[in-house]
Amino acid sequence: MSEEKFASESKCVKTEIVLPGDTNPLGNLFGGRLMEWIDIAGSIAAQRHCGRVVVTAAINHISFSVPIKENSIVTLEAQVSRAFETSMEVIVDVYVENTVTGKRTKCNEAIATYVAIDQNGTPLPVPKVIPQTELEKARYDAALRRRQLSLILSGRLKPDDATELKSLFIK
Numbered sequence: 001m002s003e004e005k006f007a008s009e010s011k012c013v014k015t016e017i018v019l020p021g022d023t024n025p026l027g028n029l030f031g032g033r034l035m036e037w038i039d040i041a042g043s044i045a046a047q048r049h050c051g052r053v054v055v056t057a058a059i060n061h062i063s064f065s066v067p068i069k070e071n072s073i074v075t076l077e078a079q080v081s082r083a084f085e086t087s088m089e090v091i092v093d094v095y096v097e098n099t100v101t102g103k104r105t106k107c108n109e110a111i112a113t114y115v116a117i118d119q120n121g122t123p124l125p126v127p128k129v130i131p132q133t134e135l136e137k138a139r140y141d142a143a144l145r146r147r148q149l150s151l152i153l154s155g156r157l158k159p160d161d162a163t164e165l166k167s168l169f170i171k
């Protein structure tokens, strides 16, 4: 597939309200529920980019910087940052909304890798990504380093072959 697509074409916005069944004993959003929402938004963005069924290959990074209270409105914005041969990196920004003022605050973020597959589970080529904004360009550039780190951690790449990370791993 030689097609190229703008990063923004993959954007998925998912809004949820934190119900009692979504919380931990402290009344805050349970991390596993947020991970589920992140994976749904991320996989929709990846699917929009490639027009194929995708599977989650890796959750590369996730951080829970701020607890999210019951009844909060939570918005997840997922977008493909870079595509390689059959895999795509997706960044999911999570915002919590003050229901009185409407002010949105970024509270969490996650980075995941999805792979396009056919009905037999065989990986398929995906379109390249064209970043347009400064943020999209920065995320696109950094995605190669994150991919190499993820491949090293999963045993798929030798540190010696990580061209972007040599200064970190090679003495």
Ligand SMILES: CC(C)(COP(=O)(O)OP(=O)(O)OC[C@H]1O[C@@H](n2cnc3c(N)ncnc32)[C@H](O)[C@@H]1OP(=O)(O)O)[C@@H](O)C(=O)NCCC(=O)NCCS
Pocket: 055, 056, 057, 058, 083, 084, 085, 086, 087, 088, 113, 115, 117, 121, 123, 147, 150, 151, 154, 156
């Ligand atoms: C993901 C999967 C399709 C990869 O299949 P595979 O036979 O290993 O195929 P490949 O080795 O060609 O890898 C496919 C792509 O995934 C990438 N990849 C695989 N694991 C990765 C990881 N941990 N981090 C980053 N990229 C990864 C490879 O680099 C490759 O990318 P590229 O084609 O863009 O260069 C396969 O491992 C799978 O089906 N896993 C289970 C997926 C699943 O069930 N997810 C839900 C879990 S609950």
